[in-house]
Amino acid sequence: MQDYFIGRQPIVNTNKDIFAYELLYRDSLKNFVTVNDNRFATSQTIINLFERFGIENVIGDYLGFLNLSGDYILSETIELIPKEKFVIEILEGFSSVDKLITKVLQLKDKDYVFSLDDFVYKKSYHDFTPIINYIDYIKIDVRLADRVEIAKRMDILYKISDKLIAEKVETKEDFEFFKHLGFKYFQGYFFERPTILKTKDLEPNQVGVIKLLNLLNSYASIKKVKELFEAMPDITLRLIKFINSAAFGLKQKINSINQAINLIGYNRLKIWLLILTYADKQNIKKSPVFQTAVIRGKQLEILSENFKDIDKDSAFLVGILSLIDVVIQKPKEELFEQINIDELIKNAVLFKEGKIGTMLLALELDEKNDYLVLIETLSNLGISMETFVESKLKSYAWLQNLLKDI
Template sequence: MIKTPATGNAHMEHKSHPDKDGQVHIGRQPILNRLKKIFGYELLFRKGDTNGANVTDNVQATASVMVNALNNIGISRLIGDKIGFINVDDQVLASGIVDLLPGKSTVLELLETVKIDERVVELCARTRKNGYQFALDDFTAYDGAFEGMFRIASYVKIDLMATDRSALPELVGKLKKHNLKLLAEKVETHEDFQECRDLGFDYFQGYFFAKPSIISARSISPAQLVLLELSRFLAREEEFFVIEGLFRKNPELHIKLLQFMNSAAFYTAHKINSIGQAIALLGYRNLQKWVTLLLFADEGHDTTSAPLFERAVIRGRIMELLATRITRDTAAADMAFITGVLSLIDALFQVPLETILNDFNLSEEIHTALLHRDGVLGKLVCAIENLEQENYEEMQINLTDVNMTPGDLYVIENNVILEYEAMNGR
């Protein structure tokens, strides 16, 4: 069982000195295309132990994100081969600091607080000549004052939460006349996504893809059924020959495990040639983690563009590192990883969580965390979900319950994103 140590326990010393010294952390939120594949990321500014962005100076905020992305992290390590969206205003553009960003992979989001006048239009036009694209942020209604910017911008981001839905078709029609790509933000349900795609939106931002749409429940593929059976066997700690036999009866799974064991992701001094070797070397707990992740792999497609797979990997790994920080216990960390990944299983299979969990032989602690968001594991899942949704006050409450700080989570999130990109060779 994962227990939260009392405040002051040696395991819970928060080595957040970089946060207290003002280090900036960068989060990212995926932007999907019409096929629900990852097109790019909005880079999110987070500072120290504060909740959320806490941005009081746009120049400072943008400069901090850029310095961190370029010098401390490396933009390609942060977004891979995708497009990065970053917030700017007229002060940022006038300062010239955006010239440090790679033009081909950067979209500059002009904040909604910027008053559009001739000076701003000229600034944007001059910046675009250097290869940068522009997005107009948080559009809610058509405004003729933006005519000059419509000729410069490539994208318009429309805030679904703040826009009159009945006026959306007319707004889309007017903007499309300017050959602008439309990006719907705060897309939180599958119905939102479908409505916006039908209206002609090109891109979508929000965590709708991580939520189940029970109406569109789909059947479980034969390959996934095998993985579910294998997961049950591993959880029950079936005898070695039973596990090995299941691999032998499924050549595709057999090959995938050998490929994984001989890949850069799992370095071994000697080539692994047999399933028996692979299982013995990996161990049941690590094998169960691999099987759980494999459930989310999009068969026949590049998983680096699959948002649910990416979110499952990142959630699981963040959970694992948070649990390690709390307990220093490998078994607890493994439980946390599986909990993080399975917190998205209802979105994968498009069925109620309690239904699909019946196919897993989970511990009571994981079961409670997933169904009721209770216990330490449940609090950690809630904290990550609130971070994704930018519900920073709720996130702080979740973290306080387990004696952690936002700074702890931001550091781990940054490291996991970089680890994920490196794992994919980007």
């Protein structure tokens, strides 16, 4: 079991009654954190909120404000967040404001609610002019705000939004000043410091995640996907907890795997699995081990097309599993004792047996630049060097497209 944390700080109205909670990434009971990777922090916060704590337990009937990284807002994953329960906070510092603006307009058509965080009048107004009238809330840091400038601009600010939030309010004088200006909501130490919530949960089954992604990418039947879930109760529990959260706004609880898969659909299921993987610190884009494994998988899949008696999905899985010992820090033999893996796949990975195993050997020889043995191995398979090189180039191109989407 592992400890998980999430921070929350109330946003109050002029009567100091709770209006909403801002949710914060935390990795311990300390009331501060250094975030080096915004995408990881975003993913971890959402996983913790939806699964490990439950939305109702964290924010109840109140709204939740979520700080989301730029990548997260621009991705499909954003639509996993229930629009009825959350306000999406847009942070400064986007590398592509134009792409953000386009995405926000698309999401506004779907009734998503947005807030501009750390609003600085001149810069923020200039950067976000095309969407400024689509913003629902504006948060202004009272420690950084020029009070004279804000007072002069209140008419213009109210034209943008009448839902102004003064944040980092630390004194009664701060509260009274911005309340007098017409701010409706307030947040800061004057009312309450962030509260750190703590829970325990199981570590995700990394092997199961990889197997499920492979199965989904091969468009396997729901029956096959269901059977794989049934073999991994920890991941099944996570999925059902996730769907039973407020993310889907369901009035009835999910009570079967089949029902869950039908509801979430393959595309969202893949997104969920990728979030889960990323949230547990497997940085796909920066991991050479992961990239080598998926390149091996794709190249074996492509090479398997030369043989009528080889299942290309099995070939892909062999490539993924060929480096699994490095990823999970356990010997392959020990891992295969714990999972129900096909003997053909296991023997190909462990002993380079069969055609898939021989192709895997060829890939490893290529990585070691052992070309004399490589040519002989390919000759025994009836595969030309030209075909081998072409499959390698195609697998690299496939990886680059994959990394663009995750």
